[in-house]
């Protein structure tokens with residue numbers, strides 16, 4: 001999943017606007033997440049260990065799956081310039097190696113005075129919700145992002 005970047009400013013958002021991305025979970029993703037975070041819980045890394053858990057096989061780190069929500073927020077909705085304030089997470093079912101995770105974020109509430117957007121976040125595998133929660137992000141306005149372009153009537157500063 002390497003989606004094209006899309007910038008939405010606070011003014012572009014409306015309740016109900018949503019974005020969905022899919023990601024196949026590779027073993028190398030899980031190993032890489034273990035390396036960069038230091039979470040080497042064998043439930044993620046060892047088939048021998050994981051076989052003796054209720055899941056029966058290796059599962060992805062919950063925070064790796066959650067990171068896919070961050071990817072949608074940071075690249076598509078709202079996109080570049082969005083700043084995380086908070087995120088709730090409910091890990092409802094395991095994600096296994098090879099699963100395709102469908103990540104959807106949807107604008108649930110806008111707070112114009114503070115340029116905040118609250119987004120409902122859902123990750124599913126084959127129609128089953130594996131993770132859900134809510135994100136709160138600060139979203140740049142057009143004027144904050146490029147004040148010169150706004151003064152020039154929306155034309156980019158280089159024009």
Ligand SMILES: C[C@@H](O)CC(=O)SCCNC(=O)CCNC(=O)[C@H](O)C(C)(C)COP(=O)(O)OP(=O)(O)OC[C@H]1O[C@@H](n2cnc3c(N)ncnc32)[C@H](O)[C@@H]1OP(=O)(O)O
Nearest residue numbers: 039041043044059060061062063089090091092093094095
């Ligand atoms: C630290 C790291 O290294 C480790 C990880 O990252 S592990 C990877 C992330 N976690 C997961 O993948 C776990 C996914 N979740 C599950 O598999 C299950 O939710 C569970 C095994 C944790 C719990 O299952 P169980 O004990 O069988 O619970 P029930 O299904 O019987 O449900 C009982 C009630 O609790 C509610 N509930 C269960 N899980 C959650 C949850 N994650 N968030 C919120 N609520 C949850 C469930 O709805 C039931 O409620 P009810 O009112 O009784 O219906």
